[in-house]
Amino acid sequence: DIQMTQSPSTLSASVGDRVTITCRASQSFSSWLAWYQQKPGKAPKLLIYKASSLQSGVPSRFSGSESGTEFTLTISSLQPDDFATYYCQQYNSYPRTFGQGTKVQIK
Amino acid sequence: EVQLVESGGGLVQPGGSLRLSCAASGFTFRRFWMSWVRQAPGKGLEWVANIKEDGSQKYYVDSVKGRFTISKDNAKNSVFLQMNSLRAEDTAVYYCARDSGTGFDCWGQGALVTVSS
Numbered sequence: 001d002i003q004m005t006q007s008p009s010t011l012s013a014s015v016g017d018r019v020t021i022t023c024r025a026s027q028s029f030s031s032w033l034a035w036y037q038q039k040p041g042k043a044p045k046l047l048i049y050k051a052s053s054l055q056s057g058v059p060s061r062f063s064g065s066e067s068g069t070e071f072t073l074t075i076s077s078l079q080p081d082d083f084a085t086y087y088c089q090q091y092n093s094y095p096r097t098f099g100q101g102t103k104v105q106i107k
Numbered sequence: 108e109v110q111l112v113e114s115g116g117g118l119v120q121p122g123g124s125l126r127l128s129c130a131a132s133g134f135t136f137r138r139f140w141m142s143w144v145r146q147a148p149g150k151g152l153e154w155v156a157n158i159k160e161d162g163s164q165k166y167y168v169d170s171v172k173g174r175f176t177i178s179k180d181n182a183k184n185s186v187f188l189q190m191n192s193l194r195a196e197d198t199a200v201y202y203c204a205r206d207s208g209t210g211f212d213c214w215g216q217g218a219l220v221t222v223s224s
Contacts, residue, residue, distance in 0.1 A: 034209070034210030034211070036152075036210075043202055043214035043215065043216060043217055044152065044202075044211070045214075046210050046211060046212045049209035049210040049212075050209055053209070055212065087152055089210065089211075091208075094166045095154055095166070095168045096142070096154035096157070097154065098151055098153065098154065099151075100151050101151045101152075
């Protein structure tokens with residue numbers, strides 16, 4: 001199984017900050033990675049697919065990148081609506097696996 | 108509008124069974140893989156199972172193999188999760204999700220399954 005390790009687990013930031021969340025895979029695979037945003041009591045929402053492609057309707061302040069086994073989600077200027085928990089997920093192989101989540105909270 | 112609506116959740120005793128349903132609308136259901144993803148209270152997301160467009164292939168996470176069965180009825184635009192031999196650790200909100208090949212791009216609202224005596 002591919003293990004996905006996210007860091008940090010919690011992140012405190014202010015509106016307007018640049019925020020970076022990292023996901024490291026236990027083995028190499030090519031770009032089959034998605035990022036999701038989840039708010040309390042709600043279903044997750046797809047933000048990024050194929051490591052760096054922006055899902056339709058998602059603001060352009062969200063971006064994704066990859067370097068080897070490390071994947072990064074960046075929010076260029078944090079907005080009030082962005083305080084949530086973020087998950088990475090690989091869909092290269094079975095079982096599909098998620099990172100443990102990063103909670104972005106108000107500083 | 109693309110929509111997924113789960114039903115069938117509830118309280119069940121350990122060792123019992125439950126069948127979740129997910130009704131899809133707003134897209135050509137027969138052209139998509141579908142997945143079930145669960146989230147234990149206060150925990151992260153865990154993929155459970157998925158099924159190919161025509162139902163010919165199915166995959167499961169190890170922890171549910173032999174106990175859960177995913178199925179798909181393209182005539183009724185529905186996907187199901189039959190859960191047998193339920194354990195306390197299966198307690199979670201279960202989401203159905205459209206598995207588009209580029210991630211899970213549409214999710215239902217979730218169905219709570221509680222396994223407790």
